[in-house]
Amino acid sequence: MSLSSPSTHLHTFFLLGALAASFPPLIRSPASTLLNTLAPLALLQSLHLLLHATPVIAPSPPKKKSTPTGPSARRKEKPPPTTSATLITLLLSLLLSLTLGTTVFYALLILFGAPATTHVVETVATAAHVALLAVLPLVYAIGVDGMKWRDVVALRGDVEEAFLGALGACLGAWLGAVPIPLDWDREWQKWPITIIAGAYAGYLLGKTAGWFWKGKKMPF
Template sequence: MSRQPAKPHLATPEPSYLVGDLPEGIGDRDEPEPLVYTTTSPMPLIDPVTMSTTLIKGAPAQPAAPKAVVPAIPLLNTPLALPVSVVHQLVLAGLFVWRFEALVADPVSTLQIGLPVVAVIQTLYVTLCLPAAGSSGAKGSKKLRPGEKKKSDTREPKAFATAVISLVLALILTPVLHILFVLFGAPFLTHASHTFLCAAHIAVLAIYPIFYVRGSDPVPLQAVVSVSAPFDQTFGGFVGTVVGAWLGAVPIPLDWDREWQKWPVTIVAGAYVGYFVGSKLLGNVFYGKRWAVSEIKEE
């Protein structure tokens, strides 16, 4: 008996249904939930100018740079400094009293002869009693921490060379002082030699020591001119000389008919008396104090 070949088994296709005509029970099968895609709203555009302005406004303000501290200048820490400073005042005062009658009789000759003598006295004073500009003593005293040793500077400036340069700088300013005298009422067409020699004496008295201890640094010099530097013997002498010369002009126009009222006797007398009082009283009693506080306090 011959066998008939088997018919191939064909897969029965699943029936297709329309939506809503599903047979009962088919929709009850657990099917995975469809993926839901969410879209966010687009990011708004940012103006680069607005953004940079916001960043600048929000940034913390940078602290202002601290002002430089101008220290008071003490006397040298030597056995000669203090006694020489006292003798210096006595010698200047004695010289002024001794030559006062000659100053009244012949102001030009007396001031001309006395100027180099006063310059020598001031040079001995600054070199023996005061630290030169740029030295460790002229930078003010700094408190050392426990265990910290003071550093020695081998590049200390030469006192005599600094004194000569400072004297030259002070004398260069003499014409400037002469012009200031004229602006404040000094004779312009007459008594030119009187005014110039008076300005030279004030420059040697008040400005010469300032240049010696401060140098040409504009920061301390500006503090001296603006009367905001701390008091020491040099700055006290500067203030005393200026105030004394200004007060010395008061008796000149008075109707007293005194020989010593002529120009510039009272100006010179006021400058010397003011220098004595300022360098000793203001420089020692008010040492380190400031007339106009416009700088940060020294730590």
């Protein structure tokens, strides 16, 4: 589930520029800014995956036949996914990320102290942003394979962009909550500005680290 092309760094720069450009309006109006940038983020992530990632394709049922040998066997190994299969995989990944992924992250945000009765739109939109950053690349690459998701949750996955990007986004969002309770009386301390900034920063750092150390094993 690798995103190995050096041109993936263009995606990093685009996201970084988008975050910098949207930060002033995010401070002025968090809810509307998060909602307005959700579709562009989904589009940018989708284009990135289509260009640089290998999608998981559901295997067909095994057929009982003799195993061929020789050059013909090598020619029949793992045909490349068709365009329609790739697009279907992407659409299903988007659907799962924006529904199940957003729901899970919304519940986690509430459990970690997000306001439960106020700022609902901001919290849901934040969960959707984090889901598009962290969940979408993983679902696109590994699908719904329970064993692989167990390795991801247990931090036993191979080092690569999708895995470290997701880990970075989650850690960044968690660390982003640190400035909120500090009594500095700054506009950028409003919920959930620092959460979003931390999630994006962590995702970009993790994604970049995954590209440089691709193929390594986690140290724990």
